[in-house]
Amino acid sequence: MTSRVGQILIVDDDATFRMTTAKLLEADGHRVDTAANGPEATERLKEKTYDLLLVDYKMPGIDGIALVEALRLWGHSAPILMISGFGTGATLFEVALGVTLSATRLFPMVVALLPLLRVRGTRVRDMLLPTHFTSISMWVESLRLLPAIAREHRIAFCNGLSSAYMGTAVTFGFVGYYLAAGLPSLLAGVLLFLTPMSFFLSTVRNARMMIDKLSLVLGLILGPLLFYWGVQLDLMWTGIIGGSVAYAIHRGREATQ
Amino acid sequence: MKAAAIEWGPYLVLILIGFLPNEVWRVLGLLTARGLSEDSELVIWSRTVATALLAGVIAKLILFSSGELANIPLAVRIGAAACAFGAYLAIKRSVFAGVIAGEVALLLGGFLFGH
Numbered sequence: 001m002t003s004r005v006g007q008i009l010i011v012d013d014d015a016t017f018r019m020t021t022a023k024l025l026e027a028d029g030h031r032v033d034t035a036a037n038g039p040e041a042t043e044r045l046k047e048k049t050y051d052l053l054l055v056d057y058k059m060p061g062i063d064g065i066a067l068v069e070a071l072r073l074w075g076h077s078a079p080i081l082m083i084s085g086f087g088t089g090a091t092l093f094e095v096a097l098g099v100t101l102s103a104t105r106l107f108p109m110v111v112a113l114l115p116l117l118r119v120r121g122t123r124v125r126d127m128l129l130p131t132h133f134t135s136i137s138m139w140v141e142s143l144r145l146l147p148a149i150a151r152e153h154r155i156a157f158c159n160g161l162s163s164a165y166m167g168t169a170v171t172f173g174f175v176g177y178y179l180a181a182g183l184p185s186l187l188a189g190v191l192l193f194l195t196p197m198s199f200f201l202s203t204v205r206n207a208r209m210m211i212d213k214l215s216l217v218l219g220l221i222l223g224p225l226l227f228y229w230g231v232q233l234d235l236m237w238t239g240i241i242g243g244s245v246a247y248a249i250h251r252g253r254e255a256t257q
Numbered sequence: 258m259k260a261a262a263i264e265w266g267p268y269l270v271l272i273l274i275g276f277l278p279n280e281v282w283r284v285l286g287l288l289t290a291r292g293l294s295e296d297s298e299l300v301i302w303s304r305t306v307a308t309a310l311l312a313g314v315i316a317k318l319i320l321f322s323s324g325e326l327a328n329i330p331l332a333v334r335i336g337a338a339a340c341a342f343g344a345y346l347a348i349k350r351s352v353f354a355g356v357i358a359g360e361v362a363l364l365l366g367g368f369l370f371g372h
Binding site for chain 1: 284
């Protein structure tokens with residue numbers, strides 16, 4: 001154990017737990033802040049950066065899972081330690097379930113991608129690697145580039161593309177980790193803006209057909225709206241509602257033509 | 258037995274809450290896509306759902322930013338995204354040009370209007 005002193009944020013709705021844990025950590029020389037819920041935690045995180053977050057996964061309102069998901073999406077790199085009524089099997093299972101519900105996007109992504117990779121004689125096990133490799137960047141770029149690539153080379157292409165993306169991500173993850181602390185606030189913000197901007201424009205570039213443009217616009221509107229209204233599983237519903245409406249309009253237009 | 262449980266516990270947790278929750282959807286997708294052609298209705302619908310979902314993620318990242326990005330005013334973030342889109346359209350639909358324009362706009366906006 002090193003004796004590094006850190007800035008720690010405790011997020012838990014239980015006041016006794018917050019106080020006692022804070023006292024224990026402060027006795028070890030750490031600087032500790034507390035938050036009683038998700039919104040309070042977000043406020044604290046706007047004020048300063050932390051070396052470690054202790055997050056109770058079971059809280060009223062925005063629970064720990066939703067909070068962590070949001071923080072990760074927004075590029076928070078501080079280690080997060082999920083805490084609960086000290087990990088019985090049931091609670092661990094509940095955490096797993098929570099994460100599972102937040103990863104639904106992978107299902108439609110895989111269903112939309114794999115048929116583009118298949119040739120006569122492709123076995124299910126040939127598809128395992130691209131299935132496992134599917135990520136937002138890989139998916140968007142594959143949908144764009146695959147039509148120009150011979151079918152029998154497409155699986156290899158996707159695997160190569162993903163390996164390159166992951167290699168780059170790991171490398172810059174390391175660089176970013178050491179850079180972030182010393183970077184002025186504005187520049188760090190500019191750096192964090194790279195992800196939404198590149199996702200945004202590459203998705204716009206992919207939306208050639210009306211049906212894709214519709215899905216894109218509906219998603220851009222529904223995503224923030226459902227989140228703002230506090231809808232549970234907001235992103236999943238954004239996909240299902242936005243996508244289905246776009247699909248229905250597309251079918252309707254086809255039928256009238 | 259107990260020592261082994263403690264030693265392997267974190268890895269089990271990693272598999273249970275890090276690996277399996279994602280993998281379940283991937284494998285379900287793999288099984289669903291089996292035998293489907295790329296222009297089947299289910300595949301087209303999946304693409305629209307995935308596209309809308311992805312757009313939702315993007316919009317949330319811009320509008321409800323957090324971390325250092327949240328220190329830059331909302332109007333500046335929206336303006337920068339609009340600049341990126343404009344530059345993308347103006348410069349031969351280049352994603353690279355659009356991203357650069359968005360970043361420059363965000364930097365200037367953040368510099369002028371506080372962060």
